[in-house]
Amino acid sequence: MGLxxxxxxxxxxxxxxxxxxxxxxxxxxxxIVLKINGEDTSVISPTLGFNIKTxxxxxxxxxxxxxxxxxxxxxxxxxxxxxxxGLVWVVDSSDLxxxxxxxxxxxxxxxxxxxxxxxxxxxxxxxxxxxxLTPAEIAKVLNLDAMDRTRHWEIVxxxxxxGEGLLEGFDWMVQDIASRIYMLD
Amino acid sequence: MEDEENSTHQDQDQALQKKHQLMLxxxxxxxxxxxxxxxxxxxxxxxxxxxxxxxxxxxKSIDAQLESASDPSRLVDISFTISxxxxxxxxxxxxxxxxxxxxxLKTISDLKQSLDNLSSQLIPKKKFSFKNKPTKTQTxxxxxxxxxxxxxxxxxxxxxxxxxxxxxRNKQNQVLVQNFKGSDIGEFTVSDLDSCEVKLxxxxxxxxxxxxxxxxxxxxxxxxxxxxxxxxxxVFVLASHQIRIHFAKRSDFYLRVRxxxxxxxxxxxxxxxxxxxxxxxxxxxxxxxxxxxTGNWANVDDFKWLRAVQSPNWSVLPEEERVGAVDxxLRAVQSPNWSVLxxxxxxxxxxxxxxxx
Numbered sequence: 001m002g003l004x005x006x007x008x009x010x011x012x013x014x015x016x017x018x019x020x021x022x023x024x025x026x027x028x029x030x031x032i033v034l035k036i037n038g039e040d041t042s043v044i045s046p047t048l049g050f051n052i053k054t055x056x057x058x059x060x061x062x063x064x065x066x067x068x069x070x071x072x073x074x075x076x077x078x079x080x081x082x083x084x085x086g087l088v089w090v091v092d093s094s095d096l097x098x099x100x101x102x103x104x105x106x107x108x109x110x111x112x113x114x115x116x117x118x119x120x121x122x123x124x125x126x127x128x129x130x131x132x133l134t135p136a137e138i139a140k141v142l143n144l145d146a147m148d149r150t151r152h153w154e155i156v157x158x159x160x161x162x163g164e165g166l167l168e169g170f171d172w173m174v175q176d177i178a179s180r181i182y183m184l185d
Numbered sequence: 186m187e188d189e190e191n192s193t194h195q196d197q198d199q200a201l202q203k204k205h206q207l208m209l210x211x212x213x214x215x216x217x218x219x220x221x222x223x224x225x226x227x228x229x230x231x232x233x234x235x236x237x238x239x240x241x242x243x244x245k246s247i248d249a250q251l252e253s254a255s256d257p258s259r260l261v262d263i264s265f266t267i268s269x270x271x272x273x274x275x276x277x278x279x280x281x282x283x284x285x286x287x288x289x290l291k292t293i294s295d296l297k298q299s300l301d302n303l304s305s306q307l308i309p310k311k312k313f314s315f316k317n318k319p320t321k322t323q324t325x326x327x328x329x330x331x332x333x334x335x336x337x338x339x340x341x342x343x344x345x346x347x348x349x350x351x352x353x354r355n356k357q358n359q360v361l362v363q364n365f366k367g368s369d370i371g372e373f374t375v376s377d378l379d380s381c382e383v384k385l386x387x388x389x390x391x392x393x394x395x396x397x398x399x400x401x402x403x404x405x406x407x408x409x410x411x412x413x414x415x416x417x418x419x420v421f422v423l424a425s426h427q428i429r430i431h432f433a434k435r436s437d438f439y440l441r442v443r444x445x446x447x448x449x450x451x452x453x454x455x456x457x458x459x460x461x462x463x464x465x466x467x468x469x470x471x472x473x474x475x476x477x478x479t480g481n482w483a484n485v486d487d488f489k490w491l492r493a494v495q496s497p498n499w500s501v502l503p504e505e506e507r508v509g510a511v512d513x514x515l516r517a518v519q520s521p522n523w524s525v526l527x528x529x530x531x532x533x534x535x536x537x538x539x540x541x542x
Contacts, residue, residue, distance in 0.1 A: 042426070048486050070447065071450070071488075072488040073488065094391055116290055117278070117290060129371035131370070131372050150271060180275060180278065
């Protein structure tokens with residue numbers, strides 16, 4: 001019992017969550033991360049490689065891995081799957097032409113066993129742009145209702161530009177992960 | 186040890202000894218019951234090994250049920266048992282080593298797979314079955330089926346969802362003008378053009394450019410990003426927050442960008458600073474935060490050339506070959522192409538109305 005209580009104490013103290021942000025290029029992943037961290041979003045270059053941000057959110061520490069979405073580097077996404085607690089899939093809701101691409105990449109990702117336990121948050125980003133699809137329409141295109149019933153998922157409309165919806169999405173994800181991992185609290 | 190101690194105390198205090206004995210019995214009894222009635226939802230009592238033994242017992246019983254099940258109605262019970270098992274793993278996940286978690290999850294997904302296989306054997310496929318072939322192997326019959334069902338409705342749903350997004354499409358040998366001033370267009374598409382000249386005046390939130398050949402594209406500031414694919418032998422004069430260029434060949438870019446432009450799967454691209462003029466462009470650029478030259482037009486990242494040396498796929502356009510300032514004299518609209526332009530504008534307006542309606 002001694003060891004167990006030590007382990008439990010450590011886990012409780014850390015309250016760390018590992019979040020993986022992925023999505024097609026130009027969907028707004030980096031902008032979302034910087035915006036939620038209160039940083040300047042006016043000069044962001046397309047991500048060559050990845051960024052890691054550690055932010056304190058409520059009483060938890062989030063390690064956010066923001067991985068570039070260009071076609072060439074999508075094959076490296078797999079290097080970041082291990083021990084992911086939360087998966088954030090970002091969609092450019094105004095990019096109607098590439099919705100099929102978007103669906104295909106998401107489907108591939110969800111087949112990944114190492115991500116099977118992760119909570120899935122889908123951000124229907126760029127809601128500020130006129131002509132963008134609504135979260136409900138995105139959910140329909142991505143056929144989210146057909147997802148494996150054991151997966152915890154949620155779709156949230158947002159705008160990384162205005163910041164709208166970001167907290168709502170992260171609140172859901174953090175709560176969902178917490179209820180799975182830190183059941184003792 | 187304890188027995189010896191007890192015996193030394195025996196004479197002195199019979200009652201105490203008896204009490205002690207009772208206590209020991211009580212403790213061992215409690216320990217026994219705890220072992221037997223260990224509940225899955227009390228993580229305090231379960232160490233990894235205890236979890237594993239529970240897990241394995243449960244798995245064995247499910248396996249047995251799967252083997253013996255011949256009645257479809259039993260499948261639901263089995264499915265519930267599997268969910269319970271999954272819940273058990275989830276509840277214990279915080280104290281299990283990650284290897285155990287992974288292998289448990291793998292076991293569960295295997296169980297689900299066998300349940301699926303079993304249910305497709307037991308329950309006749311009414312909706313989708315192919316009558317000509319009895320089920321040889323499960324996967325073989327399912328592959329064509331799922332292909333059919335996935336691809337067909339897929340297309341209809343996306344078609345249904347696709348509003349006619351504002352844009353200029355499918356033209357040849359034309360001069361096309363779009364003025365965003367006073368419009369509430371958010372995203373705009375320029376696609377499938379051959380030998381056209383396109384003039385976009387005013388600000389827009391995002392611009393998509395696809396499949397152009399031998400075109401000249403002049404655009405006012407894009408507040409958000411430009412995404413470009415499959416262009417050949419074109420000239421672009423663009424200003425934006427971000428620009429991504431994919432599958433481009435032999436094209437010149439006159440850019441002003443707040444961030445580093447990127448190219449991917451492209452070659453023969455040349456870059457120079459933005460050089461567009463039209464009446465009121467200064468205001469538009471300021472509104473988009475693009476009134477200052479950033480010098481980023483020359484900081485191109487090539488995702489297909491991740492090395493320190495200069496990418497062979499792009500270069501700086503030599504000054505003597507640059508076009509100088511491009512002035513979009515909108516009066517030039519009154520050219521022989523006027524009627525075409527009117528048509529285009531009418532169509533766009535109609536799209537707009539449909540959108541806002």
